[in-house]
Amino acid sequence: MASPDLAAGDGSYDFHLRSLSAASRDSAAASDPASDPNLLQSVRRVCEMCRTAKEAKDEMVARAFPVMGKLFQRCAAAPTQAVASTGVLLLTILQFFLDFGEAVLHDADGSLKTFFRSCLSREFADPIVAERTVEFLVTNKTKILSSFPNLIPQFYPLLLKLIASNGERLENKFSEVLPLMMSAGSFLPLFLSLMDLPMLVVALEKVERSSGTLIGSSIATIQKSAAPEMLLALMDEAYTGSAVEEPSGNSGSDDSGPLDLTDPMFLDLLKDENDGIAAKHWISPTISSTLQAAFNSPQSDRLKQSLEMAPRFLTLYFATALRDVNDSLLCALIPVVMSRYAAMFPDKVFSFKVRERLSDFILAAFQRSPNIIAVLKKPITDRLGEAHDNLAKASISFNADRVSIALVLGHW
Numbered sequence: 001m002a003s004p005d006l007a008a009g010d011g012s013y014d015f016h017l018r019s020l021s022a023a024s025r026d027s028a029a030a031s032d033p034a035s036d037p038n039l040l041q042s043v044r045r046v047c048e049m050c051r052t053a054k055e056a057k058d059e060m061v062a063r064a065f066p067v068m069g070k071l072f073q074r075c076a077a078a079p080t081q082a083v084a085s086t087g088v089l090l091l092t093i094l095q096f097f098l099d100f101g102e103a104v105l106h107d108a109d110g111s112l113k114t115f116f117r118s119c120l121s122r123e124f125a126d127p128i129v130a131e132r133t134v135e136f137l138v139t140n141k142t143k144i145l146s147s148f149p150n151l152i153p154q155f156y157p158l159l160l161k162l163i164a165s166n167g168e169r170l171e172n173k174f175s176e177v178l179p180l181m182m183s184a185g186s187f188l189p190l191f192l193s194l195m196d197l198p199m200l201v202v203a204l205e206k207v208e209r210s211s212g213t214l215i216g217s218s219i220a221t222i223q224k225s226a227a228p229e230m231l232l233a234l235m236d237e238a239y240t241g242s243a244v245e246e247p248s249g250n251s252g253s254d255d256s257g258p259l260d261l262t263d264p265m266f267l268d269l270l271k272d273e274n275d276g277i278a279a280k281h282w283i284s285p286t287i288s289s290t291l292q293a294a295f296n297s298p299q300s301d302r303l304k305q306s307l308e309m310a311p312r313f314l315t316l317y318f319a320t321a322l323r324d325v326n327d328s329l330l331c332a333l334i335p336v337v338m339s340r341y342a343a344m345f346p347d348k349v350f351s352f353k354v355r356e357r358l359s360d361f362i363l364a365a366f367q368r369s370p371n372i373i374a375v376l377k378k379p380i381t382d383r384l385g386e387a388h389d390n391l392a393k394a395s396i397s398f399n400a401d402r403v404s405i406a407l408v409l410g411h412w
Helices: 015-027 035-050 057-074 086-106 109-123 127-140 141-148 154-183 187-196 197-211 219-224 226-239 263-267 284-298 300-322 327-339 348-368 379-388 393-407
Strands: none
Touching: 015 035, 015 226, 035 057, 035 086, 035 263, 057 086, 086 109, 086 127, 086 284, 109 127, 109 154, 127 154, 141 154, 154 187, 154 197, 154 300, 187 300, 197 263, 197 284, 197 300, 219 300, 263 284, 263 300, 300 327, 300 348, 327 348, 327 379
């Protein structure tokens, strides 16, 4: 005998499943499948019914999976000029995949990557999509860590663009996701990206001034602008080497002018996926002029918030590193940490907070693993010598005594 949930009339499982099946096949809706507000409600109802069903649960899940899969692919492939945001709808379908995938032997890895590449790469600045994405990652962090451990480390640059665009209102939730970004392949690049979070905000705002808004009350405003297309063009150049036509006008010499598409630092800042490369092209004419212009201009709210958030994110990063990573990764990180004492966003308060955290981390690392001091003897002494020989790096000299104490405590 059929379950009441399956046989009931309007508003039942069958009703919502038929609606979703029709939407997944409707060629007229293919250009903007998320524009029907009833679609999201139907997906939520099917998920809820499958979750709470006491009878015929396996049958309900088995029937819903093909329909959800087709609808997911159609929404993910929607043209970029679609008016409605697909982000929340795709996240709801992804939750269905994670909740019931084991019952039908479905591997959600490909769907998760599709969401990041096809949806979040365009909608990271939308406040609703950003919040729902972070909530989704927090809710499913245990399953993601166990079943898809490389997912968040792979896409951490895109998540940093999300927090750079949305600011402190998502900081607490984002802080729960940050430790999941750390893996052997992302450990060093993530540190540098956190150091450069204010620079990422400057880069995003420079794209805004050149090509249109990245953030607004609705995703329609963002998708009608050229800014997401510009970011995708930048990333296409970074990954494929294909040339991107430069806008007319000056090339990056003025902060209000077009972005210099050839500058490797901006390409690195604006990428969506971790490529495992820790090197940063901090010293470049474009970066120098942009930093100078940002320093001499009134700070935007987003930039002010990034200057507050970055030191706190570094504190969390270092605490996680000291708790979880091995000595080999610490040995690799410490010289990189020391190299960044004199290379950071030129804000006095920000620089003081960051340098304090860098020094505290080095001391804590030596105390946790004193055996690494001998391994790092040469890079540390070289760096301390540079601090006294080079005025440009004299900013680390006030920490030299603290590091020297650590070396003495290590019985060097």
